[in-house]
Amino acid sequence: MTVDSQLLVERARKGDAAALEALLASVAPAVHRFGLRMCKNAPDAEDALQDTLLAIATHLGEFEGRSSLLSWVFALTRSACARRRRGLKNQAMASDDGVPEPQDDAPSPEQRASDHELAGAVGRALDALPEDYREVIVLRDIEGLSAPHAAAALGVSVDAVKSRLHRAREALRDLLRPVLEPQVPKTAAGCPDVVALWSKKLEGDLSQGDCAAMEAHLETCPSCGAACSALKDALLACQRSASAAVRPEVQARVKAAVRAWAALGK
Numbered sequence: 001m002t003v004d005s006q007l008l009v010e011r012a013r014k015g016d017a018a019a020l021e022a023l024l025a026s027v028a029p030a031v032h033r034f035g036l037r038m039c040k041n042a043p044d045a046e047d048a049l050q051d052t053l054l055a056i057a058t059h060l061g062e063f064e065g066r067s068s069l070l071s072w073v074f075a076l077t078r079s080a081c082a083r084r085r086r087g088l089k090n091q092a093m094a095s096d097d098g099v100p101e102p103q104d105d106a107p108s109p110e111q112r113a114s115d116h117e118l119a120g121a122v123g124r125a126l127d128a129l130p131e132d133y134r135e136v137i138v139l140r141d142i143e144g145l146s147a148p149h150a151a152a153a154l155g156v157s158v159d160a161v162k163s164r165l166h167r168a169r170e171a172l173r174d175l176l177r178p179v180l181e182p183q184v185p186k187t188a189a190g191c192p193d194v195v196a197l198w199s200k201k202l203e204g205d206l207s208q209g210d211c212a213a214m215e216a217h218l219e220t221c222p223s224c225g226a227a228c229s230a231l232k233d234a235l236l237a238c239q240r241s242a243s244a245a246v247r248p249e250v251q252a253r254v255k256a257a258v259r260a261w262a263a264l265g266k
């Protein structure tokens, strides 16, 4: 937790509404993105956002600061989303409904079109993943939580987060294969599982020797090279989706949550 958010938490706990508003505003975009991904539709995501912000406001006194603020916030968001999703499981949703678009600095129109296409494809692939895979990718690869912080948010061990993450990234890459590696020949029988190795490398769990061996193989094997770039592109698109501008409805929800909290008499 940064010094800033620590100060905000302390002031908000003492009843400072401006500090609470600033604190909620700082976490609201991430909560909203998580809700959009997990609820898969905008109205439920907004309701989950509202529920979560109010839960943060009312339970701030119980936050002990041992876990990171974001771990605690995402744990609350998960319960809010789970409540919203109950009973909606079989309802089909437009896959990229309400998903924020990546924000670009100044890309060319061609670049923008292909980024947009990739973002759309990645969004649809994320939606097609099993919930526990999607959730771990959102926390780790979109919101950038460390593995221990993601583990705290999900209430599982760091090892469990990592193995789930490796499987989730492999599943994501498989789903994106037709888009990102359309004409790539199949990997040879002797090829290592480079996607799994790459995912381990990202978690700092690949030994130097194994890493060197992987890099050497990537240089000589076009199939594995393509598989790795596909995963890198997909994860980059995930990261970029987190930098989208804050939507007005998110800001409105922050103000509504602060008003509701004030009405509760703190």
Ligand SMILES: [Zn+2]
Pocket: 187, 188, 191, 192, 217, 221, 222, 223, 224, 225
């Ligand atoms: Zn290979």
